[in-house]
Amino acid sequence: MRFTLRGPLGWALAAGVLIAACGGTGGTTNPSAGATTAASNGPRIGSFDRPVVLAFTPSQEAATISTNGAAIKAALEKATGLAWKVTAMSSYAAQVEAMGAGSVDVGFFAPLQMTLLISKSYGTPILGALRKDDTGQLATTYKSQILVRTDSGINSIADLKGKRVAVSTYGSIPHVILKQALSSYGMNPEKDITVLAMGGSGDRLAALTAGAVDATPLDVAYIQRTEQAGFTNLLYLGDVVNLRLGGFAVTTDKIQRNPDQILRVARATLKGVRFLKNNKPDTLAIMRDYLKISGDYVETIYQFSLKSLNENGLVAKSS
Numbered sequence: 001m002r003f004t005l006r007g008p009l010g011w012a013l014a015a016g017v018l019i020a021a022c023g024g025t026g027g028t029t030n031p032s033a034g035a036t037t038a039a040s041n042g043p044r045i046g047s048f049d050r051p052v053v054l055a056f057t058p059s060q061e062a063a064t065i066s067t068n069g070a071a072i073k074a075a076l077e078k079a080t081g082l083a084w085k086v087t088a089m090s091s092y093a094a095q096v097e098a099m100g101a102g103s104v105d106v107g108f109f110a111p112l113q114m115t116l117l118i119s120k121s122y123g124t125p126i127l128g129a130l131r132k133d134d135t136g137q138l139a140t141t142y143k144s145q146i147l148v149r150t151d152s153g154i155n156s157i158a159d160l161k162g163k164r165v166a167v168s169t170y171g172s173i174p175h176v177i178l179k180q181a182l183s184s185y186g187m188n189p190e191k192d193i194t195v196l197a198m199g200g201s202g203d204r205l206a207a208l209t210a211g212a213v214d215a216t217p218l219d220v221a222y223i224q225r226t227e228q229a230g231f232t233n234l235l236y237l238g239d240v241v242n243l244r245l246g247g248f249a250v251t252t253d254k255i256q257r258n259p260d261q262i263l264r265v266a267r268a269t270l271k272g273v274r275f276l277k278n279n280k281p282d283t284l285a286i287m288r289d290y291l292k293i294s295g296d297y298v299e300t301i302y303q304f305s306l307k308s309l310n311e312n313g314l315v316a317k318s319s
Helices: 005-018 034-039 062-067 069-080 092-101 110-121 171-183 201-210 222-227 252-257 259-278 282-293 297-307
Strands: 052-056 084-090 107-109 123-128 144-148 162-169 194-197 216-220 230-235 246-250
Touching: 005 110, 034 107, 052 069, 052 092, 069 084, 069 216, 069 259, 092 107, 092 110, 107 110, 110 123, 123 252, 123 259, 144 201, 144 297, 162 201, 201 222, 216 222, 246 252, 252 259, 259 282, 282 297
Parallel strands: 052 084, 052 107, 162 194, 162 216
Antiparallel strands: 107 246, 123 246, 144 216, 144 230
16 A cells, blocks of 8 residues: 555544534733734744744544654655644633744634634634535535433433533633534523533543533544444534534634745645545545554545545635
């Protein structure tokens, strides 16, 4: 089996975008007002002394990102001819503030993070991840699911009233989409359920298994574990929630100073996306290794992945 650059780079970057939507932790840092000026007077960005810093959004898969960071770094350096540093941030807010401080140059951002980034004028989105719906058209919905135990007696969204629902942190993506989903069913998410901050998807799944909570939104990448555990899926959140999957952002200053570098990264990322779509056997092998899932479930997750990525990177204004 021969892999080109598009294989490892494309799947690593695409996986980063997919993971970005799954939820993380909260926190803040203080940006340095002189960061941009200092950066412009220091070593050339992309040099050995000043590598391009790529930050992944906080994720329950941070350990996996760290483990594969060397491969991602090598693929990016081969694609761009620049020195790179790949890191996983500790919180949503920290990643936004790091972009503002100039300590992060490029990053994968979840939708709410991107909103905050833009509102603070810290960066500009250059690529967006959208799913395709069942008709093959690009959609702005979010493909996650609300899971409950089969012995919980919860058989519908209305049955969640008075129940304990786990999210990663308050104000996180899982929390926001949960509130939108419940509201679409005529429920009051502030009063009808008890929301508990339980950490990443793995922690929430453990809490659900132990009976510490009654339900939780969970990424479809956990489908093997949840089906084997016999959990019931109440709702695919993408059916009711209008939300971008994630995106790829850089600082405004970087766009002005290094437009060619951004173009090369965008081109390499889109080549990776096309590799995923056009080289299914190789992609399934990478997914099995990266996500640690069996062949029985990798096809299902692959189909969800195809819905999550578009080949031109453009985002419709309606989203």
